[in-house]
Amino acid sequence: MPADTRPVPDGSWFKSSYSGANATECVEVAVTRRTVLIRDSKSPAYRYLAVPPEAWSGFLTSLTQPSVTLGP
Secondary structure, X not given: OOEEOOOOOHHHOEEOOOOOOOHHHOEEEEEOOOOEEEEEOOOOXXXXXXXXXXXXXXXXXXXXXXXXXXXX
């Protein structure tokens, strides 16, 4: 998963509706044809993480699954 600094059109980035009202708790996401980009909303000019759509989909699916407790 490479970190990148190439520009992405500002209209592409969005925050989750679950982001807190506190501006320090947000990540932003942009979806392109080949990747999903993730960045810190407090530092939009810095690097962002690029992941394959399948990885992003798997991550989102994992958030809806019940937690599993391992061990005693």
